[in-house]
Amino acid sequence: QVTLKESGPVLVKPTETLTLTCTVSGFSLSNARMGVSWIRQPPGKALEWLAHIFSNDEKSYSTSLKSRLTISKDTSKSQVVLTMTNMDPVDTATYYCARSYGDYYYGMDVWGQGTTVTVSS
Amino acid sequence: QSALTQPRSVSGSPGQSVTISCTGTSSDVGGYNYVSWYQQHPGKAPKLMIYDVSKRPSGVPDRFSGSKSGNTASLTISGLQAEDEADYYCCSYAGSLYVFGTGTKVTVL
Numbered sequence: 208q209v210t211l212k213e214s215g216p217v218l219v220k221p222t223e224t225l226t227l228t229c230t231v232s233g234f235s236l237s238n239a240r241m242g243v244s245w246i247r248q249p250p251g252k253a254l255e256w257l258a259h260i261f262s263n264d265e266k267s268y269s270t271s272l273k274s275r276l277t278i279s280k281d282t283s284k285s286q287v288v289l290t291m292t293n294m295d296p297v298d299t300a301t302y303y304c305a306r307s308y309g310d311y312y313y314g315m316d317v318w319g320q321g322t323t324v325t326v327s328s
Numbered sequence: 329q330s331a332l333t334q335p336r337s338v339s340g341s342p343g344q345s346v347t348i349s350c351t352g353t354s355s356d357v358g359g360y361n362y363v364s365w366y367q368q369h370p371g372k373a374p375k376l377m378i379y380d381v382s383k384r385p386s387g388v389p390d391r392f393s394g395s396k397s398g399n400t401a402s403l404t405i406s407g408l409q410a411e412d413e414a415d416y417y418c419c420s421y422a423g424s425l426y427v428f429g430t431g432t433k434v435t436v437l
Contacts, residue, residue, distance in 0.1 A: 244426065253331065254366070254374065254417050256426040267424040270329040303373060313362035313421045314379030321373055 209233035211243075211304050211319035218325050219294050229287040229304030229319060236282045237262055242307040243287045244315060245278065247300040255300075259307070260287060296326045332357065332418055332429035339435040340408045348432045350401040350418030358399035362421035365394055365403045369414045377416075378403060410436050 215227035229243060236243070245257040258278040259267045268276050277290045287304060301323045305315035333351040340346040350357065350365075357363055363381045366374035376385055378394035381401060391406045401420070405412055413436045418429035 246428070253431040254368075254419075254428040255331075256419070256428055259424075259426065265424075270425070305374075310383075311376065311379050311385070313360075314364035314376055314419070315366075315374075316376050316379070316385060318373040318375070 209306070209317050211306060211317060213302060213304050213319045213322035215302070215322055215324065217323065218327065220328050221295055221326060223294050225289075225291045225294050225298070225324060227289045227291075227302055227304075227322065227324075229289070231285045231287070231306070234306070234308065236280050236285060236287065238308065240309055240312050242312070243280070244305050244307065245287075245289045246303045246305060246315075247298075248303070248321075249297070249300040252300075257291075257302075258289060294326045298324070299326045300324060329422065329425060329427055332420060332427055334416075334418060334429040334432045336430075337433040337435065339437055340405075341437045342408055342410065344408050345404060345406045346408060346434060347405075348403045348416055348418075348434070350403070350420075350429045352399050352401075352420055352427070354399060356420040356422035356427050357396065357401050357418075359423070360421045361396070363394065363396060363401040364419045365392075366417045366419065367412075367414045368417065374417065405434070408434075408436055412436060 241262040244259040301321040305318040365378040382394040
């Protein structure tokens with residue numbers, strides 16, 4: 208069974224750095240035609256794509272957030288990590304990781320349950 | 329990388345058809361045949377309904393269909409059912425980037 212699970216702090220203070228971990232199971236991060244994205248959703252608002260990492264370690268970032276984001280993966284731990292610097296209350300959101308794989312390489316076929324992050328002092 | 333434009337809401341009676349549009353540019357929707365659609369029920373993670381413009385993952389009912397013309401993609405739900413009431417988001421590949429739509433709330437009357 209393919210699963211993704213997000214983890215990280217529930218509460219961060221403004222200006223702090225957020226580190227989120229996506230732990231996957233049921234597949235390998237080294238598989239060909241495989242990628243993992245991070246997506247967020249502020250309360251009551253739309254989905255926003257943040258970053259993507261491919262199996263060959265190529266990375267891509269949202270144009271508007273690129274300066275604040277870093278995505279990486281540890282294949283041996285089956286984890287994809289997203290860091291976001293200089294957090295602000297507007298970054299309060301549910302953060303999801305999602306897989307792109309095989310026939311669904313340009314879509315996101317399996318999503319984690321999401322983790323809610325609140326930015327407040 | 330601006331969000332794709334979707335209508336805020338659409339509604340229909342059970343058994344009717346509704347269509348959701350998703351308008352982008354030649355850099356995203358118009359430039360690639362990689363539009364996907366997601367269904368999201370309240371408090372739940374999104375679920376892939378359509379990928380590569382018009383393909384359905386296994387398990388997705390065939391009343392869901394997708395298409396594209398120029399810079400606009402569309403999701404049609406035929407034979408609307410109560411469980412189809414949800415938010416729907418389009419997403420387009422844009423050359424190593426992805427961009428989501430603004431989201432559409434589908435209401436079953």
